[in-house]
Amino acid sequence: MLGNFTYHNPVRVHFGPDSLDQLHDELAEYGPNVMLTYGGGSIKRSGLYDKIIAILTAAGKNVFEVPGVMSNPTVQKLDEGRKVARDNDVDLILAVGGGSVIDYAKGVSVSAWYDGDAWEKFYLKMENPDGRIIPVGDILTMSGTGSEMNAGSVITNHEQGLKIGHVFGPEVMPRFAIVNPELTFTVPDYQMRSGIYDAFNHICEQYFSGTDDNTSDYMAEGLMRSLVHASRIAVKDPTNYEARSNISWVCTWALNTAIACGKATDWEVHMIGQAVGALTDATHGMTLSAVSLPYYRLVMPYGVEKFARFARVVWNVDDAGKSELEVAQAGLEAMSAWMDEIGVVKHLSELGFTEDMIDDAVKGTFILTGGYHPLTPDEVAQILRESM
Incomplete structure (x- = not known):
């Protein structure tokens, strides 16, 4: 720490x-x-x-x-x-x-x-x-x-x-x-899935930073593993109390500031997602899911060690014969497959976001410096285009 x-x-x-x-x-x-x-x-x-x-x-x-x-x-x-x-x-x-x-x-x-x-x-x-x-x-x-x-x-x-x-x-x-x-059983299915991804990204925003051995990162990994496991049950059986109770408790702990202790934190996915939300009024968690993968693929080379750890610990990626970069890439692919499994949005076009909104979204995106790579406005535009 x-x-x-x-x-x-x-x-x-x-x-x-x-x-x-x-x-x-x-x-x-x-x-x-x-x-x-x-x-x-x-x-x-x-x-x-x-x-x-x-x-x-x-x-x-x-x-x-x-x-x-x-x-x-x-x-x-x-x-x-x-x-x-x-x-x-x-x-x-x-x-x-x-x-x-x-x-x-x-x-x-x-x-x-x-x-x-x-x-x-x-x-x-x-x-x-x-x-x-x-x-x-x-x-x-x-x-x-x-x-x-x-x-x-x-x-x-x-x-x-x-x-x-x-x-x-x-x-x-x-x-x-x-x-x-x-x-939470009364929440529409779309909102439940959105909330699951919102919480997952909250954890990611606090996890993908730093290179030190930090207890907060171990806590974050446990929360992510629990959320992934429970989400797979909940999307098939939305009234499974055990799964929904675990989701509720993870969501609470994902953003009660505990896992940010001793950390620099990122929050750039949220900045881009909120810029999209201001223009579309789209559901918050789905704006995050739509822009996450292009963002993480862009910044991954700057924090490859943490992304490889994410792959091994959260997604159980077999690293035999793979370079650190290949392990990290496999982790993002596993994350992408899970996002498909729980049914969250992966394309901004599904949220009513159009090409002619990109310039305004770039202007509305606050650039933060806590993550592995502070973005340029051109990179924000690139991420938005790749999210379409």
């Missing part, structure tokens, strides 16, 4: 089939006004909404709803939530849904009591909150983003063609998370 780091994750996670039973006790820690935010109508169709309302009512809470949070929450939706939270002096934001809803709740939490342009302050300028932060709690219905146990918030500005994620400090992390894998 190189360098110095401080690890602190204050999120209290209630996990398992009976985890919703813990909501009543959690609510006792907050004042009477609760903003309940969620996506579409799935939580009402499943009966989860009625259960939550009953618990909130029994706890004596005044509930102010902000439904309709979209898969890529917008600046306009953020402003709507800020107004509701401020006008009703909200004591707790309860987010029910997947990563988009939880990301959105965190965005509202830091900006509700800020008088200026929240997009400019928190997303363009990447400034941290210097005023009141409203506590957030979450009930997870889709696994993938890890937003239930981190401080990240991603917001989209269509007018500017930008989708930006801001990772705040621990004070913005949810106070509690309720993770019942059975609630």
Whole structure:
């Protein structure tokens, strides 16, 4: 482990089939006004909404709803939530849904009591909150983003063609998370597969960097192996609790900052994927799956040792008679075959992305330096073309 780091994750996670039973006790820690935010109508169709309302009512809470949070929450939706939270002096934001809803709740939490342009302050300028932060709690219905146990918030500005994620400090992390894998059974198959790949790429973004012997990399490899194994079961049997519970727990740990300790991290696949998402509104995990392989094939020669290790440990590639480069290439081919097996998107054209969007996507891609090879704008364009 190189360098110095401080690890602190204050999120209290209630996990398992009976985890919703813990909501009543959690609510006792907050004042009477609760903003309940969620996506579409799935939580009402499943009966989860009625259960939550009953618990909130029994706890004596005044509930102010902000439904309709979209898969890529917008600046306009953020402003709507800020107004509701401020006008009703909200004591707790309860987010029910997947990563988009939880990301959105965190965005509202830091900006509700800020008088200026929240997009400019928190997303363009990447400034941290210097005023009141409203506590957030979450009930997870889709696994993938890890937003239930981190401080990240991603917001989209269509007018500017930008989708930006801001990772705040621990004070913005949810106070509690309720993770019942059975609630994820109601997620459409496409979203389940997207969430699986989203989590896998979260691990890759933290894994493909550095050359030191680092405990975080061993943890990452274990998470990847578990996710690959469970995903193969879940795509055939989506209500297999053991598989879905393992997927849920891997997704949470993939991005709760633990495996980033002592690491430089990459995140360039996310930067490209988010640029695509800003232009297409495509499902986040699928934008990542579409651009991953061209990106990793481009940077692999700069980090061939780690890619070869990835091949051996995660994919059990037989290295007999192969050079390190050939082993590394075989690992990416194994990864590609698994992506086909679980049915994720591998071509941007399937997401509505067209050749005439490439220039705007390049402009919207932030170039980071934590990985094996910082990209040039021409290389970003190359990756996008090869992803078509």
